[in-house]
Amino acid sequence: MMGARGERESLHQEKGRERVCSGSVTMGAAISYCSPQEVLNTAICGDDGNGPDYMHLPCPAKYNEITREAYMSLKPELFEGLRFDITRPLNNKFALSNSLFMGSVGLPGNRQSKAHFELGADLVDQKGKMDIVLVMGRVLSDARMSARVKYDVNERFSIKADAQLTNDPHFTVGMFNFDYKGNDYQAQLTMGNNAYYGVNYMQSVTRTLSLGGEGIWLGRERKSNMGLAARFKTDTVCHNNGMQIATGLMKSEGLISCTYVQKLSDKISVASDFVYNWENGEAITSVAYDYLIRQCRLRGRIDTNLCTAAYLEEKFSSGLTFLLSAELDHRRKDYKFGFGMTIGD
């Protein structure tokens, strides 16, 4: 509400008495009611009729992470068989991990048992609140190795290197990522083996909406791909509902994907996604929930292929986490159950 002289005023009605909050008296001003909550929201959200402040937009999520919140509920790490992980921190920067997995993979009627033991080492060097260097190595019992190095040059620029090495040279993959974080945009350049080049970019357009795209060139196959993305996130302070995030993604390979996640309260959130492949005309919709019950986290999902899944994590006070995983594909009559324990993080 604006006064005749353009000064901002707010009138508070308190017990039938009108009180002008500003120090000056303005003639011909309109009188309206603003609750204290609306005044606070206006101050924070800037929703005062002047529109968003385009010079101070928030930094958006990275292109590869726009669906992260939705996929935390929709795609838990389901597994079949036994899983046992131990993480031993030797000091606050260095940790070793041992992991045992015994299970089976394959379609019903064509199962193959798969078991592996994994050794890992993690090193984190921090300066203040920022991780400067993160180095991770994992080696499996079948001689496959994965290595990851992340180096933050400064607050805006970081370099990542990722390699999956096997004894078979055709399955070896190496990739470098260069990330730049601007005030209201994020950009990434990717270079990989087999002449793989990719670039992606996300820009905040308003306080809630960010748009972006990516381009990929696969040198060995002489193919290029393009993608467009949009992400809409509501601010939890301005709206009394919980956080809501909607994303849309379109890829030139023939894929359209939309996700939506809403946090109903501190303990429960719901998510859904829709994926349509226009090359073969297949579409899948799934709905999931994520429920935090004291020290337990339960995630469940059902989709239009009649596949239901559930994942339970129960944390005990001694640092032990108990895992249960179930995936039931009723259409193909394929049922997978998993049991696991994790000690440490």
Added chain:
Amino acid sequence: MAKVEPVGKNKMLKEWPTWVLKKAKTATHYGFIPLIIFIGMNTDPKPQLSQLLSPV
């Protein structure tokens, strides 16, 4: 048309990046995790060798 094989110096010049990448891949495959352990054992506070080898 028969493919002409590069000879002598030309052959080495064209094939050295592949040779370097192969050696780097083998070095990373065997040496990356020992390198992380070596650097980690020298960070502060310095952990003991018994902590590295014990399963607890």
